[in-house]
Amino acid sequence: MKKFCHVLLLMFLLFVVAQAGITSDIILIKNGTIVPVQGGSPAVADLLIENGKISRIGNNIPTPSGAEVIDASGKFVYPGLVAVMTAVGVTGYPRAGNDTDEVGTSTPHMDPYDAINPEDDCIEVTRVGGVTTVQTISGSRSVINGKSVILHLGGTLAEDMIAKRYVAQIFNIGATEQNKYPSTRPGVVSYLKTTLNQVKDYAKKQSAKDKKPAGDKKSENAKEDSSKRDLAMEALVPVVAGKVPALFITNNEVTIRNALALIEEYNLKAIIRAGSAILKYADRIAEAHIPVIWAGTENVPQRWQPHDLNYHTAAVLAEKGVLFTFDSGGYGPGSRNVRNITRPAAISVAHGLSEKDALEALTINPAKILGIAAEVGSLEKGKIANVAIWTGSPIQGRSRVETVIIKGKLIPMTSFQTRLYDKFRKIVDERIKKK
Amino acid sequence: MGKKFLMILTVIVMMAAGIWAQDIALKGGTILTITNGTIENGTIVIQKGKIAALGKDIDIPAGIRVIDVTGKFIMPGIIDSHSHIALTDINEATDPVTPQIWMWDALDPGSDSIQKTLAGGVTTVKTMHGSANVIGGVNVSIKLKYDRPIEELIIPNVRQQLKMALGENPKRLYGEKGRSPSTRMGSAYVARKAFIEAQEYKAKWDKYEQDNAAGAKDLTPPKKNLQMETLKMTLEKKLSVDCHTYRAEEIVWIINFCKEFDLDLLQISHCVDGYKVADVMAKAGVFYGGWVDSWGFKEEAYDGCPYGMQIMYDAGTKMVINSDSPVVGRYLFREAAKVLKYTDIPENEALKMITLNAAESMELEDRIGSLEKGKDRDIAVFDKHPLDTTTKCLMSIIEGEIFFDYAKQSVTAKGGSR
Numbered sequence: 001m002k003k004f005c006h007v008l009l010l011m012f013l014l015f016v017v018a019q020a021g022i023t024s025d026i027i028l029i030k031n032g033t034i035v036p037v038q039g040g041s042p043a044v045a046d047l048l049i050e051n052g053k054i055s056r057i058g059n060n061i062p063t064p065s066g067a068e069v070i071d072a073s074g075k076f077v078y079p080g081l082v083a084v085m086t087a088v089g090v091t092g093y094p095r096a097g098n099d100t101d102e103v104g105t106s107t108p109h110m111d112p113y114d115a116i117n118p119e120d121d122c123i124e125v126t127r128v129g130g131v132t133t134v135q136t137i138s139g140s141r142s143v144i145n146g147k148s149v150i151l152h153l154g155g156t157l158a159e160d161m162i163a164k165r166y167v168a169q170i171f172n173i174g175a176t177e178q179n180k181y182p183s184t185r186p187g188v189v190s191y192l193k194t195t196l197n198q199v200k201d202y203a204k205k206q207s208a209k210d211k212k213p214a215g216d217k218k219s220e221n222a223k224e225d226s227s228k229r230d231l232a233m234e235a236l237v238p239v240v241a242g243k244v245p246a247l248f249i250t251n252n253e254v255t256i257r258n259a260l261a262l263i264e265e266y267n268l269k270a271i272i273r274a275g276s277a278i279l280k281y282a283d284r285i286a287e288a289h290i291p292v293i294w295a296g297t298e299n300v301p302q303r304w305q306p307h308d309l310n311y312h313t314a315a316v317l318a319e320k321g322v323l324f325t326f327d328s329g330g331y332g333p334g335s336r337n338v339r340n341i342t343r344p345a346a347i348s349v350a351h352g353l354s355e356k357d358a359l360e361a362l363t364i365n366p367a368k369i370l371g372i373a374a375e376v377g378s379l380e381k382g383k384i385a386n387v388a389i390w391t392g393s394p395i396q397g398r399s400r401v402e403t404v405i406i407k408g409k410l411i412p413m414t415s416f417q418t419r420l421y422d423k424f425r426k427i428v429d430e431r432i433k434k435k
Numbered sequence: 436m437g438k439k440f441l442m443i444l445t446v447i448v449m450m451a452a453g454i455w456a457q458d459i460a461l462k463g464g465t466i467l468t469i470t471n472g473t474i475e476n477g478t479i480v481i482q483k484g485k486i487a488a489l490g491k492d493i494d495i496p497a498g499i500r501v502i503d504v505t506g507k508f509i510m511p512g513i514i515d516s517h518s519h520i521a522l523t524d525i526n527e528a529t530d531p532v533t534p535q536i537w538m539w540d541a542l543d544p545g546s547d548s549i550q551k552t553l554a555g556g557v558t559t560v561k562t563m564h565g566s567a568n569v570i571g572g573v574n575v576s577i578k579l580k581y582d583r584p585i586e587e588l589i590i591p592n593v594r595q596q597l598k599m600a601l602g603e604n605p606k607r608l609y610g611e612k613g614r615s616p617s618t619r620m621g622s623a624y625v626a627r628k629a630f631i632e633a634q635e636y637k638a639k640w641d642k643y644e645q646d647n648a649a650g651a652k653d654l655t656p657p658k659k660n661l662q663m664e665t666l667k668m669t670l671e672k673k674l675s676v677d678c679h680t681y682r683a684e685e686i687v688w689i690i691n692f693c694k695e696f697d698l699d700l701l702q703i704s705h706c707v708d709g710y711k712v713a714d715v716m717a718k719a720g721v722f723y724g725g726w727v728d729s730w731g732f733k734e735e736a737y738d739g740c741p742y743g744m745q746i747m748y749d750a751g752t753k754m755v756i757n758s759d760s761p762v763v764g765r766y767l768f769r770e771a772a773k774v775l776k777y778t779d780i781p782e783n784e785a786l787k788m789i790t791l792n793a794a795e796s797m798e799l800e801d802r803i804g805s806l807e808k809g810k811d812r813d814i815a816v817f818d819k820h821p822l823d824t825t826t827k828c829l830m831s832i833i834e835g836e837i838f839f840d841y842a843k844q845s846v847t848a849k850g851g852s853r
Contacts, residue, residue: 343769
């Protein structure tokens with residue numbers, strides 16, 4: 001009987017292993033120039049992917065049985081790019097408007113996870129462009145916007161794609177209201193302070209409620225008073241507690257200054273997204289270790305400024321040791337062109353940024369900024385296998401992405417756009433033939 | 436008296452010589468001629484109004500300014516055939532038909548946008564009326580001679596283009612006001628009605644002028660109408676047409692419309708769906724004007740497909756890359772590089788999309804768009820190949836004169852970045 005049990009157990013184990021073998025993809029990328037970004041220098045090597053993770057990088061890795069082998073000779077293997085502040089997954093159904101930017105001055109309880117559409121055409125177009133991980137935000141037009149999440153761009157259900165929720169809460173100091181309070185920037189500052197004070201009070205009451213013993217009449221009243229959940233307040237509690245970063249959207253010197261003052265006064269964990277003027281505060285920002293999303297590379301400088309001021313800004317940020325990434329070029333519908341995140345990087349390289357720093361700004365830096373650097377952003381053993389094989393550097397406009405792997409799975413190199421190409425290639429060619 | 440006259444004459448001669456004082460030679464660069472291949476370690480001599488000589492072993496005339504561009508790349512000045520820079524106003528958005536508007540009346544040669552665009556190697560643009568109206572204003576083709584009198588900017592002896600616009604913009608703008616057009620049918624009607632009126636107007640004037648020439652007495656000239664004057668010029672092909680539209684059905688519609696009224700349609704701008712009707716566009720000989728891979732930024736741009744450029748190239752559709760923006764206008768060469776990402780179109784053809792093709796779309800191919808003996812001296816110098824996206828423009832030269840010089844006008848030249 002005991003023996004029989006052992007056999008049964010063995011059979012069960014074999015079954016589990018066999019199942020694992022079927023479901024886990026093993027991919028061996030051979031002889032590509034591996035550009036790890038972090039933890040090593042670019043070199044020709046092999047990269048082994050098992051169970052969704054990078055399991056080995058080295059020379060002459062023996063091919064495991066059942067492995068899919070990709071010959072990357074003459075090609076370049078990069079970590080998947082990481083793009084911040086996108087609307088990927090919430091750009092809405094085609095021709096039905098997008099799902100970002102709920103109405104209201106304060107909408108911190110909006111969570112893009114509730115609106116993620118795995119069929120969003122933007123997902124495929126973005127990932128065949130080499131971007132494998134994105135921060136999707138709920139909006140930017142309110143003073144207090146919603147939450148943001150991290151998605152890996154592979155998977156058929158939102159829960160398969162989600163990497164992390166509540167990564168940052170978005171504030172926009174420049175988002176003044178029209179014809180109602182707050183309609184000025186000082187008004188916005190005051191509005192934000194008032195809200196943050198309310199959140200502090202709310203948090204105190206909530207924790208007091210949790211501490212007080214039941215049965216006490218006085219505390220029963222207090223409990224009643226504070227037991228009403230306020231979802232907006234609740235959303236901001238971790239921000240006030242310094243647990244979730246406050247991401248401040250700024251567009252000029254005034255709003256950067258206002259953001260810095262708020263960050264200091266409320267001791268917030270913060271990220272600053274800047275569209276211009278960031279260099280004036282670069283030293284202060286570097287000293288305070290506040291990460292920066294530099295969104296102004298392509299902005300045309302003011303009349304009195306040299307033409308390349310913004311082109312050169314990333315180089316200065318790097319030199320001053322600021323942890324920065326590039327903005328993906330806006331949110332909302334414009335965000336469909338997230339794959340062009342490489343362009344501000346290329347422009348910055350033309351104007352003084354090192355190619356190494358530019359690559360970090362597209363991969364490991366955004367991962368660090370969003371708190372996912374242990375999982376993605378570089379090619380290192382143990383990290384999630386988000387990998388793209390390019391014909392050249394991603395910084396070069398002409399470089400093509402030939403292979404994309406997300407969470408260890410090969411991604412079909414097709415998209416809404418390749419399907420349009422196939423369809424109209426046929427239609428146009430047939431019409432030409434007929435004539 | 437004689438002495439004084441001689442002195443004045445000498446001064447006049449010296450002043451005249453001053454016009455040619457911009458004679459320069461660029462020595463030692465890689466010259467991308469666009470029409471005659473690449474010349475390594477070449478020299479280009481700019482003298483007396485035109486490109487005097489270019490090639491490998493060129494004798495540089497004594498006394499002219501020599502600029503060493505060893506290791507650098509020389510290409511024709513970049514041309515943007517759809518821009519809105521250097522204008523104080525863009526849209527006369529008060530009526531769907533405003534052909535009485537001439538954009539040169541809004542031209543601002545001191546606009547900083549000219550300086551910032553020059554820094555991207557651009558030397559010529561067609562700066563245009565916006566897309567609010569079905570029939571907008573008359574665009575103006577200019578050289579980016581910053582802060583000069585407008586006569587120096589406006590390119591002489593070339594047909595200007597009437598701007599038309601279909602699709603979302605006129606529909607939204609007038610529809611929201613409860614006016615027509617609020618549909619594409621409405622836009623079609625508005626355009627057709629205007630040109631039918633113009634035909635009638637033209638017939639009246641033609642008759643008057645015929646009778647007048649025949650010596651008829653007591654003729655009363657028809658009443659002048661400035662809207663109709665422009666449309667009459669368009670019917671007479673003294674103006675050509677550039678139409679803004681995204682969608683395939685509208686592209687076909689405007690091609691047929693221009694056939695119906697015998698108008699010269701040169702370019703379809705924002706031509707996102709062009710690839711779907713590449714053969715129709717090729718047959719009509721009309722230029723695709725648009726971006727390389729901007730997609731989905733508005734509803735009618737939803738079917739944007741960068742791979743589609745290959746379909747157009749194979750069908751023989753002529754193509755130019757436009758900026759439509761002061762931002763993109765500063766890096767058209769980077770957009771051209773992306774043609775190589777999405778298609779197998781050769782490098783030189785990608786470069787043509789921002790040079791010679793753009794010149795042709797503005798009927799200026801005999802003067803600009805390539806580096807050939809006898810052409811205008813419009814040149815851009817880059818530190819790396821212009822299709823290397825990490826390159827930057829070092830110099831923009833218009834008719835032999837340096838209008839942008841990186842060494843003098845960059846952050847580094849201005850002593851730091853703050």
